[in-house]
Amino acid sequence: MAKAELKLLGTWSSPFVLRIKWALQMKGVEYDFIEEDIQNKSPLLLKYNPVHKKVPVLVHDGKSIAESLVILEYMDETWKENPILPEDPYQRAMARFWSKFGDEKCLPSIWRVFTAQGEKIGQALVSASENLMILEGELKGKKFFNGETLGFADISLGWIVNMVILLEEILQLKMIDEQRYPSLSAWMKNFSNFPGIKDSFPPQDRMLTKYRTLREALLATRGSN
Structure with missing residues (x-):
């Protein structure tokens, strides 16, 4: 094409x-x-x-x-080459389910941690951790969400890798560690090292600058209300 x-x-x-x-x-x-x-x-x-x-x-x-x-x-x-959705109808449904779970539950809860300050960071972490633990359970014993093959749900949830790294650096806290989230931590590494993924993330220094500025602006706006 x-x-x-x-x-x-x-x-x-x-x-x-x-x-x-x-x-x-x-x-x-x-x-x-x-x-x-x-x-x-x-x-x-x-x-x-x-x-x-x-x-x-x-x-x-x-x-x-x-x-x-x-x-x-x-x-x-x-484009039928290298399909990202499984052939099995149930597995296809599960891929869509976990993608929606990521967008509707995980992302908002992690964003609340990023935009919180003081004691509210800890409160927001509780909700975010609960959602991450659900993903931990789903990934247990698997390399990717559909088993050995990277697919739809992994691509949909791939934002976790970058967002968590940014959040941990900016807030100086640990959100995902190998001891508490062994399966999720392993998935993050497997996803990041997958061909075509590894070198595609935006520059980390540029992202840190953007998100630090964004957080400061959000907190300043909230404080002025």
């Missing part, structure tokens, strides 16, 4: 955009990446995602697909 037929609208730091990059890399699909400024949305983004007005957006042959999990399913149905 010609590179110009496929475009990905996104931002360099978005974990949701990163999902699509990982899947495209795994499938060996060429594409053009168009960097967007979410604070100053381009006419192209507003044209292709008028409903949510956010990234990622995949544009294939002039047709746009929005929402990262929807995009992943579209890609798996369009």
Whole structure:
């Protein structure tokens, strides 16, 4: 497929955009990446995602697909090479379940830790730890969420690797350790070292700068209310 037929609208730091990059890399699909400024949305983004007005957006042959999990399913149905969803219907359902669990439960609870201060950090950690322990139980005895093969749920939950490292560095705390989360810790290493994943994370120093600034701005806004 010609590179110009496929475009990905996104931002360099978005974990949701990163999902699509990982899947495209795994499938060996060429594409053009168009960097967007979410604070100053381009006419192209507003044209292709008028409903949510956010990234990622995949544009294939002039047709746009929005929402990262929807995009992943579209890609798996369009490019059959290296499938990311299991063939078994139950396993496919479980992959979707854990992906939604990550977005609807894990991500908000970890974000609350990041945006908390003082005693509220500890309170937020309790909820985040409960969700991480659920993932720990699901991964027990497995290399990836579907067993030995990296797939849909791993790509969907891959943001945990980067987000936890950032959070631990900025807040100077340990959220995931090998003693309490042996399976989750092993999964993070296996995921990070998987071909096509290892070198695809945004620069750590740049991410730290961005998230430190973001946290300071959020806390300052909260303090002024």
